[in-house]
Amino acid sequence: KGTASVAIKVNNVAPTIAPGGITxxxxxxxxxxxxxxxxxxxxxxxxxxxxxxxxDCNGDGDFTDAGDVANQSTNTxxxxxxxxxxxxxxxxxxxxxxxxxxxxINVTVNNVAPSGNVSASPTTVNEGGSVSIIASFxxxxxxxxxxxxxxxxxxxxxxxxxxxxxxxxxxxxxxSVHKxxxxxxxDDGGVSLPRxxxxxVNNVAPxxxxxxxxxxxxPVSGDSTITVNATDVAADLPLTYFFNCxxxxxxxxxxxxxxNTAVCSFSATPTGPNTVKVKVQDKDGGE
Numbered sequence: 001k002g003t004a005s006v007a008i009k010v011n012n013v014a015p016t017i018a019p020g021g022i023t024x025x026x027x028x029x030x031x032x033x034x035x036x037x038x039x040x041x042x043x044x045x046x047x048x049x050x051x052x053x054x055x056d057c058n059g060d061g062d063f064t065d066a067g068d069v070a071n072q073s074t075n076t077x078x079x080x081x082x083x084x085x086x087x088x089x090x091x092x093x094x095x096x097x098x099x100x101x102x103x104x105i106n107v108t109v110n111n112v113a114p115s116g117n118v119s120a121s122p123t124t125v126n127e128g129g130s131v132s133i134i135a136s137f138x139x140x141x142x143x144x145x146x147x148x149x150x151x152x153x154x155x156x157x158x159x160x161x162x163x164x165x166x167x168x169x170x171x172x173x174x175x176s177v178h179k180x181x182x183x184x185x186x187d188d189g190g191v192s193l194p195r196x197x198x199x200x201v202n203n204v205a206p207x208x209x210x211x212x213x214x215x216x217x218x219p220v221s222g223d224s225t226i227t228v229n230a231t232d233v234a235a236d237l238p239l240t241y242f243f244n245c246x247x248x249x250x251x252x253x254x255x256x257x258x259x260n261t262a263v264c265s266f267s268a269t270p271t272g273p274n275t276v277k278v279k280v281q282d283k284d285g286g287e
Contacts (some may be wrong), residue, residue: 014099032140047284247275
């Protein structure tokens with residue numbers, strides 16, 4: 001009797017990814033957040049064909065970009081998405097004999113609106129003064145989501161300043177606690193929650209620029225018209241005028257709203273000039 005042998009060639013079979021065998025947890029996910037990609041794959045070679053797994057998070061076909069991983073022994077990988085979109089994640093499963101099986105899963109990434117706070121510098125100012133309004137906001141999309149800032153200085157729900165810069169200057173002409181509204185939007189339609197800051201504006205009293213008497217000399221006795229010129233930062237008109245003809249600090253003429261003249265009567269005295277005092281008030285009590 002004799003023996004004989006025959007050579008049998010066994011062809012490699014590439015790995016198989018099970019139907020629905022690529023999962024993303026969670027899916028969908030918010031921008032700036034992560035999801036875990038898992039692959040369920042088998043190979044007829046079993047333990048003789050240990051599998052390696054590659055993950056392409058940005059779906060560009062290159063498994064060597066930042067955030068990607070190539071030829072690792074574990075079947076899961078975490079992908080992070082900086083901007084909203086429908087993101088394709090490529091996977092590849094290889095055995096040790098050149099068999100490679102590709103796969104893909106789509107991950108829905110939701111937009112997230114900007115968030116932050118608003119501040120004022122300074123927080124208290126006099127009428128006619130200006131304040132810097134600063135919006136400190138961030139967006140998970142980072143540079144992928146450029147922000148637009150809207151400012152409403154007079155709290156009328158109309159944003160008069162819309163810009164890419166995160167600060168603006170508001171000027172306040174009248175005293176009060178002024179509410180400044182700020183809205184911040186990203187380029188994908190996300191809008192921040194309403195944000196505002198209060199600015200305290202102090203009243204500023206009127207300034208008397210001149211007081212004149214016509215005539216300002218009487219040989220014996222007579223009447224003179226006293227004229228007061230005054231300004232107010234807030235234009236708190238009409239201003240109210242008071243006149244004290246005999247200098248005793250009792251303002252016998254007034255209040256006169258908007259009337260900046262009064263007639264004072266004088267008798268000749270041997271002691272010299274008469275003193276006339278005036279007082280001007282704005283509508284907020286500044287005088």
